[in-house]
Amino acid sequence: MDAYRLSLKLYFQPGAAPELAPFISIFHRWIRDHTLDHLLIDVADYSEVPNGPGVMLIGHEGHYSVDTTDGQPGFVYSHKRPEAGSFAERLRSNWRRLLAAAKQLEQEEALNGSLSIAGDHFACRINDRLLAPNQQETLASVESDLRRFAAEICGETARETAVEIEHESDPRACFGVRIRTEHPYSITALSPTLERS
Amino acid sequence: MTVISRTHTSSETDVSTAAAPAILDTWKARLRNRIPPSIEREIELYETQMELKRRGKLDDKVFAESRLRRGAYGQRYDNGQRQNGISAQTLDYPSGDLTKGPNTLWDAPGMHRIKIPFGEVTAPQMEVLAELAEEIADGICHVTTRQDFQLHFVHIDDTPDLMRRLAAVGITTREACGNVVRNITGCPLAGVCHDESFDVTPYAKALTTFLLGHPDAQDFGRKFKISFSGCDDQPCGLGRMHDIGLIAKQQTVDGTVQNGFKVFVGGGLGAVPHKAKVFTDFLPVDELLPTTQAICRVFARLGEKRNRARARIKFLVAKLGIEEFQRLVQDERSQLPEDPRWIGFLPEALPEAASLDFGTSNSDASGPFTEAFETWRLKQDGAVNEAAPIPNRPHPDAFDAWAANNVRQQRQNGYFTVLLHLPLGDLTAPQMRRLARLSREYAGGVARTTVEQNMMLRWISGGDLIELYQELSEVQLARPGAGTIVDVTSCPGTDTCKLGISSSRGLASELSRQLAERSYELDEAVQNLRIKVSGCFNSCGQHHVADIGFYGVSRKAGNHRVPHFQVVLGGQWSENAGSYGLPVVAVPSKNVPTALTRLTDFYIRERERGESFQAFVQRVGKQEIKTRLLDLTRIPGFDEDRSYYSDWGDAREYTLADLGVGECAGEVVSLADFGLAESESTAFEAQIALDAGRIDDAVRGAYTAMVQAARAITRIELPDLTENPDEVVRQFKTRFHDTQRFHDPFAGAKFANYLFRAHDANGDSVAPDAAHRRIEEAQLFIEATHACNTRLSQI
Ligand code: HEM
Ligand code: SF4
Numbered sequence: 001m002d003a004y005r006l007s008l009k010l011y012f013q014p015g016a017a018p019e020l021a022p023f024i025s026i027f028h029r030w031i032r033d034h035t036l037d038h039l040l041i042d043v044a045d046y047s048e049v050p051n052g053p054g055v056m057l058i059g060h061e062g063h064y065s066v067d068t069t070d071g072q073p074g075f076v077y078s079h080k081r082p083e084a085g086s087f088a089e090r091l092r093s094n095w096r097r098l099l100a101a102a103k104q105l106e107q108e109e110a111l112n113g114s115l116s117i118a119g120d121h122f123a124c125r126i127n128d129r130l131l132a133p134n135q136q137e138t139l140a141s142v143e144s145d146l147r148r149f150a151a152e153i154c155g156e157t158a159r160e161t162a163v164e165i166e167h168e169s170d171p172r173a174c175f176g177v178r179i180r181t182e183h184p185y186s187i188t189a190l191s192p193t194l195e196r197s
Numbered sequence: 198m199t200v201i202s203r204t205h206t207s208s209e210t211d212v213s214t215a216a217a218p219a220i221l222d223t224w225k226a227r228l229r230n231r232i233p234p235s236i237e238r239e240i241e242l243y244e245t246q247m248e249l250k251r252r253g254k255l256d257d258k259v260f261a262e263s264r265l266r267r268g269a270y271g272q273r274y275d276n277g278q279r280q281n282g283i284s285a286q287t288l289d290y291p292s293g294d295l296t297k298g299p300n301t302l303w304d305a306p307g308m309h310r311i312k313i314p315f316g317e318v319t320a321p322q323m324e325v326l327a328e329l330a331e332e333i334a335d336g337i338c339h340v341t342t343r344q345d346f347q348l349h350f351v352h353i354d355d356t357p358d359l360m361r362r363l364a365a366v367g368i369t370t371r372e373a374c375g376n377v378v379r380n381i382t383g384c385p386l387a388g389v390c391h392d393e394s395f396d397v398t399p400y401a402k403a404l405t406t407f408l409l410g411h412p413d414a415q416d417f418g419r420k421f422k423i424s425f426s427g428c429d430d431q432p433c434g435l436g437r438m439h440d441i442g443l444i445a446k447q448q449t450v451d452g453t454v455q456n457g458f459k460v461f462v463g464g465g466l467g468a469v470p471h472k473a474k475v476f477t478d479f480l481p482v483d484e485l486l487p488t489t490q491a492i493c494r495v496f497a498r499l500g501e502k503r504n505r506a507r508a509r510i511k512f513l514v515a516k517l518g519i520e521e522f523q524r525l526v527q528d529e530r531s532q533l534p535e536d537p538r539w540i541g542f543l544p545e546a547l548p549e550a551a552s553l554d555f556g557t558s559n560s561d562a563s564g565p566f567t568e569a570f571e572t573w574r575l576k577q578d579g580a581v582n583e584a585a586p587i588p589n590r591p592h593p594d595a596f597d598a599w600a601a602n603n604v605r606q607q608r609q610n611g612y613f614t615v616l617l618h619l620p621l622g623d624l625t626a627p628q629m630r631r632l633a634r635l636s637r638e639y640a641g642g643v644a645r646t647t648v649e650q651n652m653m654l655r656w657i658s659g660g661d662l663i664e665l666y667q668e669l670s671e672v673q674l675a676r677p678g679a680g681t682i683v684d685v686t687s688c689p690g691t692d693t694c695k696l697g698i699s700s701s702r703g704l705a706s707e708l709s710r711q712l713a714e715r716s717y718e719l720d721e722a723v724q725n726l727r728i729k730v731s732g733c734f735n736s737c738g739q740h741h742v743a744d745i746g747f748y749g750v751s752r753k754a755g756n757h758r759v760p761h762f763q764v765v766l767g768g769q770w771s772e773n774a775g776s777y778g779l780p781v782v783a784v785p786s787k788n789v790p791t792a793l794t795r796l797t798d799f800y801i802r803e804r805e806r807g808e809s810f811q812a813f814v815q816r817v818g819k820q821e822i823k824t825r826l827l828d829l830t831r832i833p834g835f836d837e838d839r840s841y842y843s844d845w846g847d848a849r850e851y852t853l854a855d856l857g858v859g860e861c862a863g864e865v866v867s868l869a870d871f872g873l874a875e876s877e878s879t880a881f882e883a884q885i886a887l888d889a890g891r892i893d894d895a896v897r898g899a900y901t902a903m904v905q906a907a908r909a910i911t912r913i914e915l916p917d918l919t920e921n922p923d924e925v926v927r928q929f930k931t932r933f934h935d936t937q938r939f940h941d942p943f944a945g946a947k948f949a950n951y952l953f954r955a956h957d958a959n960g961d962s963v964a965p966d967a968a969h970r971r972i973e974e975a976q977l978f979i980e981a982t983h984a985c986n987t988r989l990s991q992i
Contacts, residue, residue, distance in 0.1 A: 069626070
């Protein structure tokens, strides 16, 4: 799978969707302070759009958003620029980008600890209809990587974790799966396996 | 490891073209057979130019024009610099100083404008727009004030494939920007409206095809905008503010009804709006293409090329006078070699259409012929459902409130149009996909965009309305209040536009939110007012033709800058943008909602029975309105209330913090500020004079205001400068114009030239519309002086 436009989404706990307004100042400050280790460019405020990307932090390599596009609020990282490596490697690098930002968000005072991530499921999309059309073949080509990855993020002890992959197969939508893990993963620490890889 | 894998199948029945197996791994290969070869060659040429540019073998300006003509615009911060509220920050893009135009970095995200002739999009087109938004932009499809779509934060490397994917569904982004014929707009109700003379759709379509890439329409000094309207008095087509405005009209000659157009030329908004002149009262439809071609040729030959600020056709028409312009066009027309395309497109020439009569017409306004054409055209795209009345059965509570403004009965019995009220013109990719599906199920597979940044489904059978409402609600597309005061229009402003001064989207969003909260208590008189916001004087948000318009300006307060909006009153949305408003007073951005509430309350309380907002403004006078808003112009000190010093939806401080202006400069600057305040009052008095019909006073006032502003800035260096206008202009010219210190970063000498022209023309008597322009120019000159003053105090 050569596609690099991967998008990963963490979901907020039901009923714990944060207010959007504070993210505007948080993201502006991140740009100013170079808080994340890639080039951040701008903040796009789409909070007026219901079930939209909310407030976005636009970066050169990819965008972050406090997103409800699929109907459920969560925090997304969408990678945009070409990146070397295998699909499995790209999954990991994008997960790291997502987690670095999510960890940072958890420390933001303005959010008053309101950010609460449901650590038992996440979504992965491939925003590339050329290389990853939304069909069974695509699922087949990435499924084992996704499973290994999902088990990994739950930590070494979770090797036996049940991983459930739900594939939304609307052929017009991007390829997308929702992944449930029986054991929760931590967003404050990468699993030891990921740290090493 | 326990492994469960489930697959949900969606309820979609038809299969996407995008779901073909991924055997071919480039879009170019994949779409080879679906893109006309000439278009593929165009895109390949563009890719070659991109490569040459990467290797440093193509000039910046040449490449910039090339991408702009294909709709690839720059976006804010694309020079690699961004104010972070404290200091200027450099954005270190990986491709370093590789550029895609003068001062525009290669890697910087851009905006892509996608031309949608008369706003008509088909279901497959909507799906591709959604795909592109998701894959290469920020997930949002944005409807513009000229019925186009825009995608934001697009990397230039992604643009050739964007063009291919659009071309494969029949959309070209060619000539979406640049000095060419821009998107040809048209009423979204064309073909189904009660008021129209006839359906303008086939004519808009034919003119679009005819002019696209036409050699006679390539050598303009500036952009060229054309619009079609079905009637004279509704606002849908905004005919009077276009370079060419075409208004459908019927005329009976020897007992036969003939279709034709009333033609306006030389209208336009922009910094100094011009109302169009009537070119002809009736142009028969078979003359539409050749006469437009002749107008293009005259404009290309005689229009200004060097000075961008004077290059729109409005300046040519003003210079020549309408009679001379008409004569030149007629001459040109008579010499044009015959072209079969001139009449080949006419619906009358399509035998299939003419022989069809679907019997859906219940109108006398339009002959059965155009009726049959609309229905025939629709059948080409996909069938619509049987006409039916709205069923009398239980429906969701909110249905009636939604239907009150968003649903309209078509001319054809049993069919309805449905307006989708999009917040700030935005919709998400999943919403767009759902809309595509709903258009297939209910609306013949098409939708239209509107100049008010909404979308419209047409040909909805009354029998389907409740289901459609429910489906739209599921994806939050059933927002009520379309076309009412809560439906605020806005240009992109400081969010993404390089010229933005204040946050128009931020303000529009806030106003819309506050108005929606109060909507139940809003008086009916206020419900139907239109609010339009532009981020600067360029008027992309069309603030001149709103009942209440706003455009962004900035003001100094101590050592800081404060975002403001000029309140623009007196504009008229109806009668195809019948009159243009003028600025009354500049209010800090954060006080605009209060200013709006005061204005609307004042109107509700004191209007006379049946009095329109324009008539009310005219009767009570702008002076009175200004007085009522004056306390809102006060800016609290920086330490008193910092919220004034940042814009709506933007946490950064608007001004550069603590610039360390020296004492001496501080003093001199305040002298300049004092003079500027005086000039603003004079400009305002000029407006009052104009409203009262005292044209000469108005012109004199506008001129005096400019001289006062010029004097204010010149006194920074020459405190003893006299008030003699000749001396003021001379000194200003030598010290500020000739040294280019007064030059606007984008518009150059444009504003200084307003002063010089007014000075040369002083004492000449002028027509009312020229007086209106002179006042507008004075206002802009004063703005430019404010900007120059701020620049100077930052050195
Ligand atoms: C980089 C961003 C943009 C720049 C530099 C720009 C520049 C301008 C300028 C200079 C004018 C005045 C033209 C004249 O009459 O002389 C203008 C007018 C206008 N622009 Fe833009 N613009 C930008 C973006 C947009 C956008 C995003 C829209 C929204 C769709 C838009 C829609 C319009 C409209 C409707 C007018 C009124 C023109 C008329 O009808 O006469 N522009 N723009
Ligand atoms: S009005 Fe000004 S800020 Fe708004 S889009 Fe046009 S140029 Fe940009």
